[in-house]
Amino acid sequence: MDSAAGTGRRRQDEVYRAGVYGHRPRVPTAARALQRRARERLGGRAYSYVAGGAGDETTQRANRTAFDRYAVVPRVLRDVSARDTSVELFGRRLPAPLLLGPVGALELVHPAADLAVARAAASLGVPMVFSNQASVSMEECAAVMGSSPRWFQLYWSTSDELVESLVGRAEVSGCDALVVTLDTTMLGWRPRDLDLGHLPFALGKGIAQYTSDPVFRRLVEERAGAAPAPAQVGAAASRDRQPRPTLPAVRALVGMARAWPGPLLDNLRSPLPRAAVETFLSIYSRPSITWADLAWLRARTRLPIVLKGVLHPDDARRALDEGVDGVVVSTHGGRQVDRSIAALDALPDVVAAVGGRAPVLLDSGVRSGADVLTAVALGARAVLLGRPFAWGLALAGEEGVRQVVSDVLGEFDLTLGLSGHTAVDQLSPDVLRRVG
Numbered sequence: 001m002d003s004a005a006g007t008g009r010r011r012q013d014e015v016y017r018a019g020v021y022g023h024r025p026r027v028p029t030a031a032r033a034l035q036r037r038a039r040e041r042l043g044g045r046a047y048s049y050v051a052g053g054a055g056d057e058t059t060q061r062a063n064r065t066a067f068d069r070y071a072v073v074p075r076v077l078r079d080v081s082a083r084d085t086s087v088e089l090f091g092r093r094l095p096a097p098l099l100l101g102p103v104g105a106l107e108l109v110h111p112a113a114d115l116a117v118a119r120a121a122a123s124l125g126v127p128m129v130f131s132n133q134a135s136v137s138m139e140e141c142a143a144v145m146g147s148s149p150r151w152f153q154l155y156w157s158t159s160d161e162l163v164e165s166l167v168g169r170a171e172v173s174g175c176d177a178l179v180v181t182l183d184t185t186m187l188g189w190r191p192r193d194l195d196l197g198h199l200p201f202a203l204g205k206g207i208a209q210y211t212s213d214p215v216f217r218r219l220v221e222e223r224a225g226a227a228p229a230p231a232q233v234g235a236a237a238s239r240d241r242q243p244r245p246t247l248p249a250v251r252a253l254v255g256m257a258r259a260w261p262g263p264l265l266d267n268l269r270s271p272l273p274r275a276a277v278e279t280f281l282s283i284y285s286r287p288s289i290t291w292a293d294l295a296w297l298r299a300r301t302r303l304p305i306v307l308k309g310v311l312h313p314d315d316a317r318r319a320l321d322e323g324v325d326g327v328v329v330s331t332h333g334g335r336q337v338d339r340s341i342a343a344l345d346a347l348p349d350v351v352a353a354v355g356g357r358a359p360v361l362l363d364s365g366v367r368s369g370a371d372v373l374t375a376v377a378l379g380a381r382a383v384l385l386g387r388p389f390a391w392g393l394a395l396a397g398e399e400g401v402r403q404v405v406s407d408v409l410g411e412f413d414l415t416l417g418l419s420g421h422t423a424v425d426q427l428s429p430d431v432l433r434r435v436g
């Protein structure tokens with residue numbers, strides 16, 4: 001495919017030509033420097049939310065160490081002048097084995113949040129997975145993406161009616177697949193956020209898919225209707241049990257009011273924004289889900305269903321037996337279970353268990369084009385990029401995301417060619433050696 005054949009060279013040309021005029025890339029091209037710069041830019045709570053992981057963050061480190069244990073063994077003299085980085089996934093040809101993974105609460109890092117990511121993804125033809133915890137509704141994001149591919153990631157709510165509504169909206173929004181995240185039936189133990197007492201959703205951040213949903217809004221209205229009016233609460237509670245209105249509490253209320261549709265002033269006087277946060281916190285996930293629930297979902301959508309957070313080969317096998325269309329091997333970026341097996345270490349066994357019956361995707365620890373190549377060589381059909389594009393967003397909005405993704409695509413193309421390959425399907429474990 002000509003358009004993809006020169007991704008790496010084109011990106012280099014762009015950078016070096018601009019360099020002649022004294023311009024440097026707006027965001028660092030290497031992952032470590034990218035994160036460092038984002039840290040300098042962001043406030044402590046936003047940075048910690050994105051960077052943090054579960055417990056001692058052992059899983060996060062393991063995700064990276066796992067990549068370091070593989071080395072590419074380049075081959076030479078093979079005419080790599082024309083390269084095709086494209087792959088096929090659920091009937092679509094993608095420019096490269098890369099998607100933008102679902103990352104919630106992006107308004108913490110940039111006001112344009114998901115909308116900037118959607119625009120950047122669409123400009124490159126790279127699929128974006130809309131997060132269930134997005135800061136902008138899927139309809140608004142889809143509206144700026146034209147026919148560019150998008151998927152929807154679902155957290156299985158305690159309200160079946162809400163799940164049905166979200167799935168229906170994903171279909172209408174032109175999503176190509178449904179990613180059901182299974183590793184977050186409860187939020188992991190995240191010390192960085194705990195020590196700051198910071199949960200974005202409790203402040204009304206990252207709940208746009210809910211506040212834009214008719215079923216959710218009805219549930220909120222029911223809840224607000226059932227709650228005693230504020231005057232009664234005041235009368236009933238004793239004076240010393242009333243929490244003092246601190247500045248953070250006022251800010252939180254304004255944040256909640258902003259999250260609810262309608263004029264801010266009206267919302268500040270309304271019980272609905274607060275009821276929305278409370279409703280969200282009580283229904284966002286259902287830890288009781290089991291394999292038996294999948295049939296219910298299967299019967300309600302024609303979209304391919306992809307399970308995210310599969311790490312055990314037996315679970316992968318079972319998923320396919322239950323009629324699932326794909327799996328994402330993922331540790332949720334080490335945010336859920338500390339001391340978990342690294343995603344890349346889990347990949348070969350899952351690939352073997354699936355045996356080519358469905359695409360296996362991977363995320364957690366992907367930082368560069370060389371990482372993409374490594375995961376694909378180990379059997380991933382494609383990978384999901386996570387934190388790096390959030391850092392790009394933090395530093396330069398839409399342009400920052402576009403640059404980060406272009407850099408990964410460019411490096412993947414060059415690494416493919418420089419290791420002696422001209423197409424993605426030439427990659428196999430033989431391309432790698434285990435080292436260290």
Ligand SMILES: Cc1cc2nc3c(=O)[nH]c(=O)nc-3n(C[C@H](O)[C@H](O)[C@H](O)COP(=O)(O)O)c2cc1C
Nearest residue numbers: 050101102103104131181332333364365366386387
């Ligand atoms: C700030 C943040 C928010 C996330 N939000 C979601 C989410 O809403 N849904 C989901 O399925 N995964 C979510 N994830 C997990 C990512 O989809 C992905 O699994 C993870 O970022 C991969 O790890 P990496 O970024 O270290 O490569 C989130 C990750 C981060 C860093």
